[in-house]
Amino acid sequence: EAGVTQSPTHLIKTRGQQVTLRCSPISGHTSVYWYQQALGLGLQFLLWYDEGEERNRGNFPPRFSGRQFPNYSSELNVNALELEDSALYLCASKTGATNEKLFFGSGTQLSVL
Amino acid sequence: RKEVEQDPGPFNVPEGATVAFNCTYSNSASQSFFWYRQDCRKEPKLLMSVYSSGNEDGRFTAQLNRASQYISLLIRDSKLSDSATYLCVGASSNTGKLIFGQGTTLQVKP
Numbered sequence A: 001e002a003g004v005t006q007s008p009t010h011l012i013k014t015r016g017q018q019v020t021l022r023c024s025p026i027s028g029h030t031s032v033y034w035y036q037q038a039l040g041l042g043l044q045f046l047l048w049y050d051e052g053e054e055r056n057r058g059n060f061p062p063r064f065s066g067r068q069f070p071n072y073s074s075e076l077n078v079n080a081l082e083l084e085d086s087a088l089y090l091c092a093s094k095t096g097a098t099n100e101k102l103f104f105g106s107g108t109q110l111s112v113l
Numbered sequence B: 001r002k003e004v005e006q007d008p009g010p011f012n013v014p015e016g017a018t019v020a021f022n023c024t025y026s027n028s029a030s031q032s033f034f035w036y037r038q039d040c041r042k043e044p045k046l047l048m049s050v051y052s053s054g055n056e057d058g059r060f061t062a063q064l065n066r067a068s069q070y071i072s073l074l075i076r077d078s079k080l081s082d083s084a085t086y087l088c089v090g091a092s093s094n095t096g097k098l099i100f101g102q103g104t105t106l107q108v109k110p
Helices: none
Strands: A005-007 A010-013 A019-024 A031-037 A044-050 A053-057 A064-068 A074-078 A087-094 A108-112 B004-006 B011-014 B019-025 B030-038 B045-050 B055-057 B060-065 B070-075 B084-092 B098-100 B104-109
Touching (some): A005 A087, A019 A087, A031 A074, A044 A064, A053 A064, A074 A087, B004 B084, B011 B019, B019 B104, B030 B060, B045 B055, B045 B060, B070 B084
Parallel strands (some): A010 A108, B011 B104
Antiparallel strands (some): A019 A074, A031 A044, A031 A087, A064 A074, A087 A108, B004 B019, B019 B070, B030 B045, B055 B060, B060 B070, B084 B098
């Protein structure tokens, strides 16, 4: 069975550009979480989608947005890129049940120059 | 105060040592807890779930203390391959967010 898949694996952008990252959850998983991990730092919660709806978001500016599609895949959009947006962006999925664990994709490494 | 806090370490221990990590959480509504392992610039992988009754998996033991709001991870007979960053995660029942601690780095030396 396929795990969580993310694309692209690496991306280089310049300041002010826009980027879209993609995530396909494990089959049967309806919840998708996005995290940002800057170099040497912990995982910062970005967004949580479940059943097509945004359920919660972390302390990030509005230029970070996303959506979840009917097939439960998800996109993360970042507008007006800044240098400090350079990070590993991790997507994770789980079933909708409260106590279920997260499974992560291998991430998208974004570099903003 | 962060919702989930860990001592970042690093913890440098010799092979065969026993090492313990603690993680404190501030949101008493947090219901579920997990330990993840993350190797350098890779995705986190689930190590084990944490239950109030304690949970053991081989050399690894996890414990939850709700009264003091902390979870722990004990690694016995450390191996070189245990070198990694260990992340604790708390899941809030009222917000649904899964919040990670900043991770504790373990270096096991020969």
